[in-house]
Amino acid sequence: MATVRELLRSGDDLPVESARRDAEILLGHCLGQSRSWLYTWPEREVSAAQAEHYLQLLAERRRGQPIAYLVGEREFWSLPLVVNQHTLIPRPETETLVEWALELRLPDTARALDLGTGSGAIALALAVERPAWRVSAVDASEEALAVARLNAERLQQERVHFARSDWYQALAGQRFHLLVSNPPYIDADDPHLEQGDVRFEPRPALVAAARGLEDLAQLAAGAPAQLYPGGWLLLEHGCSQGEEVRQLLRDSGFGDISTRSDLAGLERITGGRLRAE
Secondary structure (H helix, E strand, O other): OOEHHHHHHOOOOOOOOOHHHHHHHHHHHHHOOOHHHHHHOOOOEOOHHHHHHHHHHHHHHHOOOOHHHHHOEEEEOOEEEEOOOOOOOOOOOHHHHHHHHHHOOOOOOOEEEEEOOOOOHHHHHHHHHOOOOEEEEEEOOHHHHHHHHHHHHHOOOOOOEEEEOOOOOOOOOOOEEEEEEOOOOEOOOOHHHHOHHHHHOOHHHOEOHHHHOHHHHHHHHHHHHHEEEEEEEEEEOOOOOHHHHHHHHHHOOEEEEEEEEOOOOOEEEEEEEEOOO
16 A cells, blocks of 8 residues: 555646645545645555545646645635535635625624625625624526535525525615625636636636626626615726726716725725715
8 A cells, every 4th residue: 555655746746836735635635634644644554445536636636627626625714615616716816805895884784795606705704704794695506506505504604695696687676785796707718718727617607798897897787776875896806807897886876986906916806885875
């Protein structure tokens, strides 16, 4: 039987900069152990079944499959979230949206809605941080909603309400104090779609028409009918779309419009407050 050290070395040829880290994550996943454990017990022999599973995952990683899909989990806002091919992989830049939402001066029992929730990352982060808020989340994909509901159950956040809706389609008559969304915003011809993890993520959750602006425009235009006066809309977008999204919000009757950058200094989240009539 192979040892932990030998199996880790078998991942050194992974075609990524993080080859050793990826091998550690995959082997730790197969063994149910932490990465530090692997170096505490490098001579520990691994069963044939576990070694075979690990080598299969290495082969998938060599073909480009994202680590998050291979282990079925990704951390977001310190929350362990189940992910699969029906959901986007939560990314650190989206935490900027959560941070902004939590800074807003909203009612103690504010109603918040996450549009296009995917794995439920944003909605669940808000629910954990603001237990008194009434958090809802929608997605057009039943498969994604199944993942989001599973995450809510695992995190004991069953009070978050999930429903199927194509943006605002199933929400007639409902109003919220806060709308948040990480919608599709990539142009169909963007070369980044053929690079890295994005190649394996669901295209409908990534790509939008009109140079990536169609869904952002729908969300901005429909938001006033779903917000209480003075309510907020926060939208994640591409790093070159800031000015266009700010204009979309101005055209839809929002004020106090601004854009926040991610940790790389790129414009990433634009938000505004609905003007009181």
